[in-house]
Amino acid sequence: MLVPEPGKISPPYAATFLLRSGRGRASLLLMAVVAGVAAWAWWVRTLPRPAPAFASRSAVARAADSRFRGVSWVAADSAASTDFSALVRNHVTWIAQTPFGWQTGTAEPSVQLHTERRPGRYGYWGESDYGLSQTAQQARQLGIRTLLKPHLWIRGNGAWPGAVEMQSAAGWQAWFASYTAFIVHYAQLAESEHLEALCIGTELEKTVGHEAEWRALIGRVRQVYHGPLTYAANWSGEFEQIRFWDALDFIGIQAYFPVSSKASPTKAELLAGWQPHLRAIERVQRRFGKPVVFTEAGYKNTPDAAVEPWKWPDRTAAVPATDEATQAACYAALFETFWPRPWFKGLFVWKWYPGLAADGPARRHADFTPQHKPAEQVMASWYGR
Structure with a gap:
């Protein structure tokens, strides 16, 4: 019998050769079994992970429904399973991760991608491809899913990404x-790591008028990623300008709407302040027939939290x-206004610091996080429904 030279057997010839010998038939059967096991393992990996043993039946139901009970996860130099325990306790079922x-510059037509990051250089471990993957895997073990939400950072003067604007057609x-290319990289990462949703852009207000380009981008992303897609539009009119919502799976809004003109408003005043914004959101939702998700929503722990919610403390x-009372009232008014609406599919609270202690840095506790404050209890109460 002619024995082919090792390493030079074509797949069809190899199959024929193996079938012609008893040992070969056994080897081929073993190969088929291995391939089947590998396919089964990939399929199992794509399934939602079971909730931890300590989760209640209602928690399992919440994780399985279509609401985003989310927080915006702040990347760090590591992630431990203990960092997620507070999320489980607060009925959080999604995190947004942000590379x-x-x-x-705002007129620079080049987006630089840094996927391997070291602390103090381009960003944190948790913003690298590996860190994003590891964080998602740890979250998934506790029934928490991931929205991958890449942002742009403008170097130098720290300009807002909404100011990105080219000066020519070529630009x-x-x-x-x-x-x-930047977004497709993260679409490929989301697909390979089975991340459960992807946001294709955040607050790029002056770009969204280029409808054809965005539709082409969405088409390219859908070639490589097969989960749900959104775009995170700014509250200040951008979400009303977008004409390509129909090509996405849900309408994403960065919901920093001003809902009061004074410090320390009452909840009743905040509820009234939401009404014109609610009507604007409903108009867009009816036009496109898509669910709405607040891809970011949050309030500082300051008396003027509802006046200009998008502003960081100086x-x-x-x-x-x-x-803390105003911060909690702002959260309560937001949830009471939107959570009962059938077209509203949830939000991502801005933001959540892993491992932040109750006696942590005062400046951090003054910014947007609800951790260790009455606002956290408001969030947990609504997420628990």
Whole structure:
């Protein structure tokens, strides 16, 4: 019998050769079994992980429904399973993870991608591909899913990504080519790591008028990622300008709407302040027939939290006076306004610091996190429904 030279057997010839010998038939059967086991293992990996043994039946039901009970996860230099225990306790079923792309200026048509990051260089371990994957895997073990939500960071003057605007048609063409490569990288990561949702852009207000380019980008992403897609539009009119919501799975809004003009408002005043914004959101929702998710929503722990919710406390000044009652009232008014609406599919609270202690840094406790405050109890109460 002619024995083929090792390492030079084509697949069809190999199959024929193996079938012609008893040992070969056994080897081929073993190969088929191994391939079957591998396929079964991949299929099992794509299934939702079971909730931990300590989760109640109602927690299992919450994890399985279509609501996003989320928080925006702050990346760090590591992640431990203990970092997620507070999320489980607060009925959180989703986290948003945020890697960054970098531009040197708002008119620069090149988005730089850094996937291997070291602390103190381009970002945290938790923003690297490996860190994103490991964090998602640990969260999934506790029934918590991941929205991958890449952002752009403008170097130098720290400009808002909504100011990104090219100065020529050629500039726009180059920017969309570069940005598409950036997003497709994360789409491939989301697909390979079985991340449960992907946001294709955040607050890129001056780009969304280029409808054809965005539709082409969405088509390219759908070629490599097969989960649900959204875009995170700013509250200040951007979500009303977008004409490609029909190509996405849900309408994403960065929900920093001003709902009061004074410090320390009552909940009744906050509820009234939400009404014009609610009507605007409903108009867009009816037009496209898509569910709405607040891809970010949150309030500072300050008396003026509802006046300009998008503003960070001044980090160069003294730590501002805190107002936990106002922060909690803002959360209560938000949930009472939107959670009962059937078209509203949840939100991601901005933001959540893994391992933050009750006696942690005062400046951090004055910013947007609800941790260790009455606002956390409000969030947990609504997420538990």
